[in-house]
Amino acid sequence: MKFTLKVWRQTANPKDTGRFRTYEASDISPDTSFLEMLDIVNERLIERGDDPIAFDHDCREGICGTCGCVVNGFAHGHQEGTTLCQLHMRSFDDGQIIWIEPWRARAFPVITDLMVDRSAFDRIIQAGGFISIRTGSPPDGNAIPIPKDDADLAFEAAACIGCGACVASCPNASAMLFVSAKITQLGLVPQGQPERWDRVRTMVAAMEEAGFGACTNNGECEAACPKEIPMDLIARLNRDLACSLLKK
Amino acid sequence: MATAALKFYSTTIGKKMVMAVTGLLLALFLLGHALGNLQLLGGPQQLDGYAAKLHGLPALVWAVRLGLLLALGLHVLSAIGLWLRNRSSRPVRYQVQRFRETTYAARTMIWGGPIIALFLVYHLLHFTTGQVHGSFEKGHVYANVVAGFKVWWVSLVYIGANLTLAFHLYHGMWSWLQTLGMGHPKYNRWRPIFAAAFAGVVGGINIFLPLVVLLGIRR
Numbered sequence: 001m002k003f004t005l006k007v008w009r010q011t012a013n014p015k016d017t018g019r020f021r022t023y024e025a026s027d028i029s030p031d032t033s034f035l036e037m038l039d040i041v042n043e044r045l046i047e048r049g050d051d052p053i054a055f056d057h058d059c060r061e062g063i064c065g066t067c068g069c070v071v072n073g074f075a076h077g078h079q080e081g082t083t084l085c086q087l088h089m090r091s092f093d094d095g096q097i098i099w100i101e102p103w104r105a106r107a108f109p110v111i112t113d114l115m116v117d118r119s120a121f122d123r124i125i126q127a128g129g130f131i132s133i134r135t136g137s138p139p140d141g142n143a144i145p146i147p148k149d150d151a152d153l154a155f156e157a158a159a160c161i162g163c164g165a166c167v168a169s170c171p172n173a174s175a176m177l178f179v180s181a182k183i184t185q186l187g188l189v190p191q192g193q194p195e196r197w198d199r200v201r202t203m204v205a206a207m208e209e210a211g212f213g214a215c216t217n218n219g220e221c222e223a224a225c226p227k228e229i230p231m232d233l234i235a236r237l238n239r240d241l242a243c244s245l246l247k248k
Numbered sequence: 249m250a251t252a253a254l255k256f257y258s259t260t261i262g263k264k265m266v267m268a269v270t271g272l273l274l275a276l277f278l279l280g281h282a283l284g285n286l287q288l289l290g291g292p293q294q295l296d297g298y299a300a301k302l303h304g305l306p307a308l309v310w311a312v313r314l315g316l317l318l319a320l321g322l323h324v325l326s327a328i329g330l331w332l333r334n335r336s337s338r339p340v341r342y343q344v345q346r347f348r349e350t351t352y353a354a355r356t357m358i359w360g361g362p363i364i365a366l367f368l369v370y371h372l373l374h375f376t377t378g379q380v381h382g383s384f385e386k387g388h389v390y391a392n393v394v395a396g397f398k399v400w401w402v403s404l405v406y407i408g409a410n411l412t413l414a415f416h417l418y419h420g421m422w423s424w425l426q427t428l429g430m431g432h433p434k435y436n437r438w439r440p441i442f443a444a445a446f447a448g449v450v451g452g453i454n455i456f457l458p459l460v461v462l463l464g465i466r467r
């Protein structure tokens with residue numbers, strides 16, 4: 001297959017405001033993944049003596065949350081419930097023009113090309129994404145009874161891989177879906193109860209501090225999320241925050 | 249307590265909750281207002297009698313007016329705060345951005361606001377105080393309304409503004425549930441249906457009344 005790529009290029013120099021560059025990607029097998037296609041383009045760029053396109057990736061199996069670009073206007077590309085590394089070129093049309101841009105948000109500054117700095121997410125996690133445990137010998141498995149529905153929903157929320165597509169796709173660059181997934185995962189199970197009300201306050205404060213936008217209930221986040229985290233969880237986050245104010 | 253409230257309000261979620269509560273109050277008033285105005289169909293005695301009855305309770309009228317003013321003020325203030333923040337949250341825009349789920353109503357909330365505010369000023373000067381009404385007579389509500397809507401462009405302004413209002417209400421009436429944390433997979437699918445019904449009733453009545461006059465059904 002053959003594609004025309006319009007790729008965002010920006011050097012690490014803070015004065016560089018970036019621009020789109022056009023590259024022809026020819027002889028691409030339909031079975032290559034999107035990132036493999038970029039690898040092939042990069043090898044050809046290196047052969048030519050050009051700088052390869054910088055992009056984030058790690059596991060390439062849709063579980064680590066490192067990859068992600070906006071492809072033709074969709075975070076992680078057009079295929080629902082799929083990370084960019086799991087998107088294959090067969091789902092594009094031969095000869096198609098493909099626009100490739102980094103996540104755009106004030107809280108996610110571009111490092112180079114398609115790589116953005118997502119440490120704002122790390123700061124949110126540091127602010128409250130933990131539980132207190134008794135260290136020492138391992139506890140018995142299933143020693144703490146958890147209602148099945150709660151366990152299921154916590155598990156669904158725990159599928160969040162922290163990729164940032166929710167922020168990237170939100171018209172307001174809001175991080176509410178990410179934060180709501182963490183609040184749900186930790187706040188629904190007994191192990192997360194001791195910090196529950198402090199956690200929601202501190203994580204929301206860290207989110208605000210980082211400069212993410214405010215949610216306007218558009219629902220773009222849940223449509224873009226590769227793990228299909230539902231925006232119901234945002235209602236839960238709002239509810240927990242309101243309750244936390246009454247607690248202390 | 250006061251500092252805690254201010255701190256809460258300084259967060260985006262706090263502002264949104266204020267928007268949700270005030271928006272709900274305003275929406276409930278709009279529903280009552282629209283249902284009350286349906287009495288236009290009952291003729292001059294019915295409508296003027298209803299207005300006279302309301303004005304016979306000045307304490308209630310002023311309590312509602314002040315309450316609405318306060319709600320509206322907080323609603324607008326929070327909207328401006330959130331809008332400013334959201335404007336700066338993505339300094340570099342996308343070259344290509346495609347939407348999958350967001351509705352036209354959701355994306356135009358911020359434009360609906362000022363349009364509705366302008367219309368509100370016009371509406372008050374038109375039917376409440378009468379400055380922009382050609383033949384306003386205090387207390388003769390029916391005659392004022394019919395004379396007002398007979399002017400085709402006035403009716404058009406009302407119809408246009410109420411279409412905008414209906415969109416605003418549609419997004420607002422399910423959004424407040426989400427913002428105040430009222431969501432459950434079991435009944436979430438009813439939220440947009442409820443919102444559409446609410447927006448349909450309020451917008452529908454407000455568009456129906458000028459049409460009734462324009463078409464000569466009430467004269």
Ligand code: SF4
Binds near residue numbers: 177224228229
């Ligand atoms: S909620 Fe979804 S889109 Fe957002 S960071 Fe988690 S996995 Fe990515």
Ligand code: FES
Binds near residue numbers: 066
């Ligand atoms: S590289 Fe790990 S999720 Fe895509």
